[in-house]
Amino acid sequence: MGSNDAVRKVHRHPERQRVDRDALYRLLDEELVGHLAMVVGGEPLIVPMAYARVADALLLHGSTGGGFALRAATEGHTVAFSVTALDGIVVARSLFDHSMNYRSAVVYGELETLGPAEEDAALIALSERLLPGRPSEVRANTRKELAATRVVRLPLADAVFKVRDAGPGEAEDDGEDHHVWAGVVPARRGWGAPVVSALTEPDAPLPPSVRRLIEVPG
Amino acid sequence: MGSNDAVRKVHRHPERQRVDRDALYRLLDEELVGHLAMVVGGEPLIVPMAYARVADALLLHGSTGGGFALRAATEGHTVAFSVTALDGIVVARSLFDHSMNYRSAVVYGELETLGPAEEDAALIALSERLLPGRPSEVRANTRKELAATRVVRLPLADAVFKVRDAGPGEAEDDGEDHHVWAGVVPARRGWGAPVVSALTEPDAPLPPSVRRLIEVPG
Numbered sequence: 001m002g003s004n005d006a007v008r009k010v011h012r013h014p015e016r017q018r019v020d021r022d023a024l025y026r027l028l029d030e031e032l033v034g035h036l037a038m039v040v041g042g043e044p045l046i047v048p049m050a051y052a053r054v055a056d057a058l059l060l061h062g063s064t065g066g067g068f069a070l071r072a073a074t075e076g077h078t079v080a081f082s083v084t085a086l087d088g089i090v091v092a093r094s095l096f097d098h099s100m101n102y103r104s105a106v107v108y109g110e111l112e113t114l115g116p117a118e119e120d121a122a123l124i125a126l127s128e129r130l131l132p133g134r135p136s137e138v139r140a141n142t143r144k145e146l147a148a149t150r151v152v153r154l155p156l157a158d159a160v161f162k163v164r165d166a167g168p169g170e171a172e173d174d175g176e177d178h179h180v181w182a183g184v185v186p187a188r189r190g191w192g193a194p195v196v197s198a199l200t201e202p203d204a205p206l207p208p209s210v211r212r213l214i215e216v217p218g
Numbered sequence: 219m220g221s222n223d224a225v226r227k228v229h230r231h232p233e234r235q236r237v238d239r240d241a242l243y244r245l246l247d248e249e250l251v252g253h254l255a256m257v258v259g260g261e262p263l264i265v266p267m268a269y270a271r272v273a274d275a276l277l278l279h280g281s282t283g284g285g286f287a288l289r290a291a292t293e294g295h296t297v298a299f300s301v302t303a304l305d306g307i308v309v310a311r312s313l314f315d316h317s318m319n320y321r322s323a324v325v326y327g328e329l330e331t332l333g334p335a336e337e338d339a340a341l342i343a344l345s346e347r348l349l350p351g352r353p354s355e356v357r358a359n360t361r362k363e364l365a366a367t368r369v370v371r372l373p374l375a376d377a378v379f380k381v382r383d384a385g386p387g388e389a390e391d392d393g394e395d396h397h398v399w400a401g402v403v404p405a406r407r408g409w410g411a412p413v414v415s416a417l418t419e420p421d422a423p424l425p426p427s428v429r430r431l432i433e434v435p436g
Contacts, residue, residue: 032307033302035253035264035300035302037255037262037263037298044296044297044298045298046253046255046264047300048300050318078262080262081264082265091427091428093357094356094357095341095356095363096341096366096367098349100348106264108261127313127316135313139312141312141313141314145314148314167415170415170416176357178417178418179419179421180425181418182414182418183413183414183428185410185428185432186409186411186413187408187409187410188407188409188410189405189406190405190408191404191406192403194402195385197386197400197402198385199388199400200399200400204396204398204399206399207309207399210403213307
């Protein structure tokens with residue numbers, strides 16, 4: 001048990017901490033970007049990263065400064081990886097009660113380096129996560145590409161999952177005017193019209209992976 | 219200068235580091251949730267938080283464990299605050315070249331406590347950021363509400379801003395089949411149909427703030 005156990009507890013709104021593993025997985029499988037936090041030289045470093053969940057672990061793949069960050073973080077130190085979904089804006093009758101509906105997972109642990117044999121499968125999993133079906137539409141990874149890649153694994157053993165999924169806190173209303181509208185505006189994510197790249201042949205068909213992505217309602 | 223200056227440099231893809239202040243502000247003014255990373259007991263702690271940019275600083279307001287996190291962080295230690303926008307999925311002809319278009323800001327600094335006189339204005343700014351126009355539709359903050367609130371300021375003096383905004387890296391294509399589609403699928407954020415709260419009177423009109431929000435194309 002790390003020395004941070006106390007601070008990992010949910011101090012405010014303990015009712016928002018959930019242990020529903022399925023809901024945790026759903027959040028992790030819906031979002032595409034997480035934030036890796038680590039301590040370097042006694043100070044915090046934070047890096048946004050692509051990730052994929054496979055079974056009870058996350059695979060992380062550096063996308064912005066990730067090369068350095070993953071090197072620094074795979075030396076037996078605890079890291080924290082956060083995935084957050086903004087699900088809605090909570091509109092109340094007082095500024096004080098305005099809020100957001102969200103799901104938040106923070107995973108604590110040590111990053112595990114993958115062996116070369118695992119790395120190919122991990123890269124395919126990461127691509128599959130980014131754009132389901134795409135790995136079967138393109139050629140396999142080359143040896144050179146695998147050598148240039150660094151993927152690490154973060155077990156999901158120590159995860160804090162929080163959810164706010166409710167309307168405004170009206171029970172605490174203090175004589176508010178209920179003719180003032182209150183409620184929730186749900187957030188939606190969607191995808192715009194695909195933009196073809198310069199070297200794609202003009203008659204190349206939009207691949208099934210992209211067609212499926214943009215057909216899914218946001 | 220902190221001891222982390224070296225690691226804050228962009229080691230990979232230095233071309234993605236931008237110094238465009240307007241673009242940094244635009245990112246910060248578009249997103250609603252950031253991630254605060256700090257060191258507690260030698261280990262990393264990360265907390266998603268609402269924020270608002272006002273002039274050349276961020277105002278942070280705890281939304282999930284934030285009460286504790288903000289207390290821990292306002293003791294003269296360096297924190298890192300990260301805001302990331304996923305702008306698109308980059309679809310390539312090799313798995314290796316798949317990527318994301320994104321904008322990423324990481325702000326390093328020490329959190330500054332606000333005086334009571336500044337806190338009311340800060341809370342209004344945070345509400346205005348969450349739902350523009352809403353502060354003028356509801357009553358003012360009460361003294362009790364202000365006493366229950368903690369807002370801190372993080373100067374934007376030390377910010378790393380990175381952008382990827384391009385198609386797939388085709389120049390490095392190695393004899394790929396250009397009949398395979400490649401390009402970018404842009405990400406869109408939108409808002410769904412508002413859900414009224416239980417205590418709102420049935421004939422209460424949808425407020426202008428919410429109408430403007432959902433009319434904006436996602």
